[in-house]
Amino acid sequence: GGPVNVYGIDCGSSGLKMLDGLPHVGEIINGDDVERVGRLLRWLRDLADDRAARYSEVRASTIVEYRTLADQPAEKRIFVLVDGMSAFREAYEYSKLSALWDIFLQLATDGRPLGIHLVVSGDRPNSVPASLLASIQRRLVLRLSSEDDYLSMDVPKDVLGQASPPGRGLLGNLEVQLAVLGGNSNLAVQAREVHKLSEAMLRQGVERAPQIERLPDQVDLDILPAGSPDLPVIGVDDETLQPAEILAKGPLLLAGPPGAGRTVALVTLAYALRRSNPGVELIYVGSRRSAAASLKLWDRSVVGADDVEETIDELVDYSTGTPGKLAIFIEGLTDFTDTGAESGIERLVTASIKADQWVVGESETSTWSSAWSLAQPFKSGRRGLLLNPGDIDGDSLLSTSLGRISTDFVPGRGYIVGRGKVRKLQVALPPENRN
Ligand SMILES: Nc1ncnc2c1ncn2[C@@H]1O[C@H](COP(=O)(O)OP(=O)(O)OP(=O)(O)O)[C@@H](O)[C@H]1O
Ligand SMILES: [Mg+2]
Incomplete structure (x- = not known):
């Protein structure tokens, strides 16, 4: 044919x-x-x-x-x-x-x-x-386990039997051996x-049939287009294998189990925004020392509850300026619970969301539930980046079902959740993490 x-x-x-x-x-x-x-x-x-x-x-x-x-x-x-x-x-x-x-x-x-x-x-x-x-x-009926089965397949029941060899079958009116x-x-x-x-x-020169592509395990951010100021490109979309964008406005909850690639993703988000919106100021707030804190990328970097507590008023003032002029990346957000900086962080988050800045809050999945007041603005924003999530993480963190989760655990693989919509992606690696 x-x-x-x-x-x-x-x-x-x-x-x-x-x-x-x-x-x-x-x-x-x-x-x-x-x-x-x-x-x-x-x-x-x-x-x-x-x-x-x-x-x-x-x-x-x-x-x-x-x-x-x-x-x-x-x-x-x-x-x-x-x-x-x-x-x-x-x-x-x-x-x-x-x-x-x-x-x-x-x-x-x-x-x-x-x-x-x-x-x-x-x-x-x-x-x-x-x-x-x-x-x-068309149907090809091979040996079945009972006579009734032949009847329900609409073929005579007395042609094939337990003694029929494998490959013996009925094709329309014909008895065949495959x-x-x-x-x-x-x-x-x-x-x-x-x-x-x-x-x-x-x-004989038979052409090779096209293969079904797979989502790569590693993508460099550099090879992707930048996207637009509000929609930076942060990785590759699983369904289309095209650049994946994320809305860079308001709260974003970044979660995943240990080693899922959260720190890398936080840095990728910041780089991605800088690429799509070069004028933006990037502010890093961290609960403890981390590889991300000392990157040249940040216009400001504040680490540890004490330092955060000291600078918070200034940051709050600053973040209420022109909408979209800065973005705040908080690593280890839930660790600020019960520290002197807790209420300050809360104010910073609320004020920046109100001023339409992008506020990314990062923490390990299991810690979000016990950080009620810090977690609340991120949970109710219903936007997030969930890396290697479990079945119910979408529901419990962002009131959004992720559907069936595949079990291919690769760092940086996850889901962008935005107002009820879910897209699977591979987060790109920022320049620092190329290997
Ligand atoms: N987007 C990615 N693409 C490919 N590899 C990645 C990606 N993100 C992370 N990795 C790999 O996974 C390792 C761990 O990443 P990372 O430190 O960001 O995880 P984490 O979730 O922050 O871990 P922890 O729970 O220890 O804080 C990285 O060193 C890197 O090798
Ligand atoms: Mg980390």
Whole structure:
């Protein structure tokens, strides 16, 4: 049927993995890898939209017509294999990921004429839900565990039985034996045959299918655009892989567990703002000595409760000047609780928020709940940068659910929360932290 690319979502026992080396196989993604499953499905959705528009331009109603009418014989059919439908449903159908499930169903309905085909496998008749079954054109039924199962799959029950060999099946009215590469179902032999096939395809010049990109673990701030004064760019957005911006106004709660990259993020935020708004003054307030405190970046840096207490009136006065002329970065905010500086910090935060300055409050996730009065303005602002959060951190810190959290713990990976909206990102590294 012409050139083909293949993608796989493996929710079973990694049986699809061996296809990964084939040039026309773009990617076999593990079903747990929510990020990349999401990126694959959104990419396919966009591709379907793009194809629908291109096909209608030349009045083609199918990919076959399009190839001729538009003189594009290389337009590829795309097969998306999902191995282990039960597990895939369990993870995506009724969970916070149901938006991805909807894309999946939509592809099943609209994809066929556009050359996007889903192939799903299930171990029981009901592993494929009715909503999906309706769009499935052909079924291959292999040996099932009970006679009733054949009936519910709508095939005769007396063709296949316990004695049927693996790979024996019913395809419409035909009884078939599925071929395996090299004529041997031993996995090692299969893998070797796949490898040989792969080399033969490459020799013949088969083009490599596009891969599904991943969010990088490290990004230098320097390579990203600066953004605008109110919206500095601080990292890379997970969904689009484009620059991620953050609103630089009012309170921002910066939290994460130990080692999540909070200090680095605080410095990144400051650098990012300086890049997007060179005239801004950057003020650092820290509860104790930290690598960040002595950076040349700061126009002012005040460290320790005693020094803070001494300078606070001056800072409060200063911060009520022109809106947006300065930004305050408080590292270890909750440590000021029960110190002489507590009420001063409170005044500074309230006054600067009122004057429309950016006020970033940093502390480890577990400390926010016991710092009621210091935490309050940040919590009620409902804006934050949550690094490597746990399931309920969004709800408890910012009254905003983060949805399903993926478990890929990388320093600097987190979520920007802004007034109910949530974006996942990788925070960029500031110039100091390049390695
Ligand atoms: N955005 C990032 N990208 C890549 N690596 C990062 C990033 N942020 C932090 N790291 C790595 O993680 C290490 C710890 O970062 P950092 O000191 O900022 O964590 P922290 O959350 O402030 O830790 P602590 O709980 O000790 O205060 C850094 O030295 C760096 O190697
Ligand atoms: Mg730190």
